Amino acid sequence: MNLDFGQIIPSLPFILQGILVTLRFTVLSALLGFTLGTLLSLLKISSIKPLRWFAEFYTSIFRGTPLILQLALVYFATPQIIGYKITPIEAGVFTFSLNSAAYSSETIRAGIMAVDKGQREASMSLGVAYRPMMLDIILPQAFKNILPALVNETIALLKDSALVSTIGVLDLMRRAQVVAGQTFLYFEPLLVVGVVYYVMVMGLTQAAQVLERRMRRSD
Amino acid sequence: MIRIEHLVKSFGPLEVLKDISTQVDTGEVVAIIGPSGSGKSTLLRCINLLEVPTAGHIFIDGIDITSPKCDILKVRQNVGMVFQHFNLFPHKTVLGNLTYAPMKVKGLSKADAGKIALDLLAKVGLSEKADQYPSRLSGGQKQRVAIARALAMEPDIMLFDEPTSALDPEMVKEVLDVMKGLADTGITMCIVTHEMGFAREVADRVLFLDGGYLVEDAPPDIFFSSPKSDRAQQFLEKVL
Ligand SMILES: Nc1ncnc2c1ncn2[C@@H]1O[C@H](COP(=O)(O)OP(=O)(O)OP(=O)(O)O)[C@@H](O)[C@H]1O
Ligand SMILES: [Mg+2]
Numbered sequence: 001m002n003l004d005f006g007q008i009i010p011s012l013p014f015i016l017q018g019i020l021v022t023l024r025f026t027v028l029s030a031l032l033g034f035t036l037g038t039l040l041s042l043l044k045i046s047s048i049k050p051l052r053w054f055a056e057f058y059t060s061i062f063r064g065t066p067l068i069l070q071l072a073l074v075y076f077a078t079p080q081i082i083g084y085k086i087t088p089i090e091a092g093v094f095t096f097s098l099n100s101a102a103y104s105s106e107t108i109r110a111g112i113m114a115v116d117k118g119q120r121e122a123s124m125s126l127g128v129a130y131r132p133m134m135l136d137i138i139l140p141q142a143f144k145n146i147l148p149a150l151v152n153e154t155i156a157l158l159k160d161s162a163l164v165s166t167i168g169v170l171d172l173m174r175r176a177q178v179v180a181g182q183t184f185l186y187f188e189p190l191l192v193v194g195v196v197y198y199v200m201v202m203g204l205t206q207a208a209q210v211l212e213r214r215m216r217r218s219d
Numbered sequence: 220m221i222r223i224e225h226l227v228k229s230f231g232p233l234e235v236l237k238d239i240s241t242q243v244d245t246g247e248v249v250a251i252i253g254p255s256g257s258g259k260s261t262l263l264r265c266i267n268l269l270e271v272p273t274a275g276h277i278f279i280d281g282i283d284i285t286s287p288k289c290d291i292l293k294v295r296q297n298v299g300m301v302f303q304h305f306n307l308f309p310h311k312t313v314l315g316n317l318t319y320a321p322m323k324v325k326g327l328s329k330a331d332a333g334k335i336a337l338d339l340l341a342k343v344g345l346s347e348k349a350d351q352y353p354s355r356l357s358g359g360q361k362q363r364v365a366i367a368r369a370l371a372m373e374p375d376i377m378l379f380d381e382p383t384s385a386l387d388p389e390m391v392k393e394v395l396d397v398m399k400g401l402a403d404t405g406i407t408m409c410i411v412t413h414e415m416g417f418a419r420e421v422a423d424r425v426l427f428l429d430g431g432y433l434v435e436d437a438p439p440d441i442f443f444s445s446p447k448s449d450r451a452q453q454f455l456e457k458v459l
Contacts, residue, residue: 118306122365125267126320126372127296136323140310 008188011179015192018172023200025171026158028093033100033157034150038139040105041112055105062102068163071095075167092164100157107149111142144215151208155201162197172196220245221266221376221407226275228261235261237431239275243424245375248408250418250439253428254454259411262428263378266409267298279376296324299369303381305361307353313340313364314349317371325372332371339367343397359390363397370401377401379410415458419443427451 008015043055062070075091078084086094115138123133143150165174176189183189221243228236235258243249251259264270266277268284268291276285284294308316317336321327327335340346343363353361362382369377379398383391395417402408402421412418418425418439425442427435429450435442443459446452 116306118302118304119308121269122300122302122306122308123320124269125295125298125300125378126369127292127294127324128320129292129324132323136319137308144310 003188004185005188007183007185008179008192011183011189012192015172015175015179015189016196018170018175018193019196019200021169022158022161022171022173025089025092025096025161025164025169026154029096029100029161030154030157032093032097033153034104034108036097036101037104037108040101041108042134044105044109045112059102059105062099067095067099067160068166070099071163071167088164088167088169091167092161092169096157096161096164100153104150104153107146107153108142111146111149112138114145115141147215148208148212151204155204158200158204159197220278220280221409222276222278223266224276224278226262226265226277227273228258228265228270229273235431236265236272239433241426241433241436243407243409245407246405247423248402248421249410249424249426250422251409251411251426251428252413252415252418252454253434257428258431259428260380263300263380263409263411266376266378267295267300269300292324296372297374298376298378299372299374300378301362301365301369301380301382303384305353305358305365305385307361307365307368309353312350312352313345313356316353316364316368320368321371335371335373336367339370340364342400343367344393357390358386359393362386362390362394366394366397366401374406376407376409379408379412381411381413383412383414413458415443415455427454429454 040055040058043051046052071092074095075086075088078086078091119137119141120133123137128137161171162173165171165177168174170178172193176193179189180186223239223241226236226239227234239262251262253259261270265272266279272285276283278284279294279297282294283289284291308319311319314333314336317339318327318329318332321332321335322329337346337349340349343366345360345363345367348356348360348364353364356364366377366382382398383394386394391414395414398408398410398417399421410418410422420439422439425435425437425439426433427442427446427448427450429448434448435446435451437447442451443455446455
């Protein structure tokens, strides 16, 4: 086995620029996904049956089919169906947000249910309306409980984001493949981005632990 | 003034309140007592619509709060509630707990809400705890904060559901003292309690519930010395 990292050094800046692409993609998808997931979770605990059905159906669709299929469908079918030439990044963020909403809505629902029902009753007894009660009282406590789970979801999102390389987004993964194509070296660029993914995931995990510890101290 | 007419509350097939009628005058302090499961909490929770009555009417100052046209949020602003387990907001400071609803619901400015809150904290003897989080307080302190939080909305009526039942014995008095002070201010109070001494001393009237029926409705001296019903007699023999 002879490795030749020397040859890919000129391509390193090109590869590393993918960090920003991947990170931005992940953060955007996570934020949109969790926002949508929160709305979905509220539908799931609503007393109106059709809303619950819709949310359950939505979740089952996104959990019941491969993410790469959802991605391909959004990217290739959107121009065909609505005539809009969707960019790979748009298609990626759109699909990942919808997908992550489905998964996180389950977590968020569990988090809301775990908040003591006395919190709801205290808010109601003070005349607080549904929306501020959710936004100011219930959800902050719910998110605090499920923060570790949401970090895990974000980590999964970060790793799965490599899938957008299949529709041509120039993320970390795609850049490794481009360099491989140019240099005919496969192991070296893939190893480099492998290390980069690993470091990012470890960084997120660490940050989450620090955050968790700090929040536990405030209890 | 609260007027309850033929109130019925069922949970599915289980009828928990059976045709209850009574009246609580403005400024009156009413103790609600009875064995476990007799429907005391449910009765109290119907008065601020945490439970929706199955049948019958409840009028507060002449307004039928069981009417579908009634604005539930408006009713609740005027009816404070204190819970057995305090239910303070753990992610807000004591001051934050007291100012949240006045600002959010009544639209008070932070300064105005803060002034009311600090006033109330002084009254319940917890001025120095304003910036603490609830988790740092003892049970008795938590309950006094909870009372202050309800009072911060400046309600005409206060409901208490076993406010001292979750407290260590040595903390019961500090909460009861606050409630006694409150009773003297002329606010209308409905108190579910197992503290018979307190009921006897502070209440203007005692409602005795058993099996969902309002069995006795009498002034405390009469109720405690010569209860009419066998069930009340048996109950008092057990608890006194
Ligand atoms: N949400 C509910 N769903 C079904 N049953 C309920 C519900 N709330 C109360 N009950 C039932 O109604 C009855 C009366 O309950 P309630 O809590 O009013 O009694 P209580 O007099 O306050 O008792 P305790 O002294 O134990 O607090 C009980 O049999 C209880 O199991
Ligand atoms: Mg009760």
